[in-house]
Amino acid sequence: MATKKPAGKAAGKMEARPAAAPDPEKAEAMAKMAMRPSVNAAAVMVAYGKPLGIGEDDVAALMDRLTDDMKDLWAGDMKRAEAMLFGQAHALQAIFMNLARRATAQEYMKNWEAYMRMAMKAQSQCRMTLETLATIKNPPVVFARQANINNGGQQQVNNGAAPALEQAPAHAANPKAAPTELLEQQHGEWLDTGATSAAGGTDPLMAPVGEVHRPAKR
Template sequence: MTTRPHKKAEPTTPKSRTLTVEMKPGESHDYLVAKTAAGPHFSAAGTIIRYGQADAGELSLTDLAHVLKDQADTISRGDLRNIEAMLGSQATALNVMFAELARRAAVNMGEYINATEIYLKLALRAQSQCRATLETLAVIKNPPVVFAKQANIAHGHQQVNNGTPHAHAEQIVDQPNELLEKDHDKRLDTRAADTASGSDPALATVEGIHGAANCKRQGRRQP
């Protein structure tokens, strides 16, 4: 009687560590692995498996990645019901954590002050996170309305011309002052005394007529 040796069963990879993906034409194996590792669903699926294994048991990495992809597609279409349900559940869980931590703080109060302080800090932190989660849910359900008011801010002078157009600043010509000038090309020289004109010899200069000497003679009374 002869016996045949039993073949050793080959070890199978757990489904929680096996990911099946579709390879597109032109993609190499290394590129497919890199694209999957950098994607948004692979790392999240691995985190859920590690933290949820104690309660949910062994999960399929492939099925979990497909579920996360379906949820992302639902959000992209504008359906936020899953997000709202998740935030509501998280707020409830945080509220339960707050109640349990507050209870433990009350049990240790009066005897173990350090433990009481630690439990109270954790309880208030859970309460704060619960409030923040509810605020986020409220914003998703009722987005705030933003009123934008247009402000017309202008730097410098503004001029609005309605009707007849006015002359621009560069079109205004500085006209000569006729009271201070004889000709347009000759200006008065106030530093020198005027002389008598050649065409009218009877006219004399103002200084000659009204000099200091004449003022003395005119000041005497004639006999």
């Protein structure tokens, strides 16, 4: 006697079950781990470090070492960064020399040009690496001058490089103001050196003018 299969269920199929809810704490821990610079650097070093013998088991050691070096960097110690740049400059120099020598062995111009183009790129990267190292060793000094201008409650700040030596222009000299007092009161000289004359016949009542204040001419 044949048995009947339950209706609605196909043979060999399993019932769909809802996926388990993700663990929030685990998800947060994985996100923090993925964002750590030491973890990212260690993962790349393992992927490209196989010729050096770096394997999957060395990830934890690499992370710890990178973390210690980053703490030194935060404290202002740039020795490892300088050493890294110097080593990269030498590596780029080796790449340039290899490609340049291989270019001389090419028979066709197209192949020679391709090798020389890559060689010159390596040379340019080497130069830029050395420039970066020089900037770290001797950072540029910037002199800045700040002027604060307050116009009706709205403050304007103008920052600009201060000149090495400020000199007033030759035409900006202020001439001495002309004296406004009487000449004899400043320098002991008289405006009129002649003697006081007597009253004329046309106007006998006119007295001689005073010593200081004289009437204005009509």
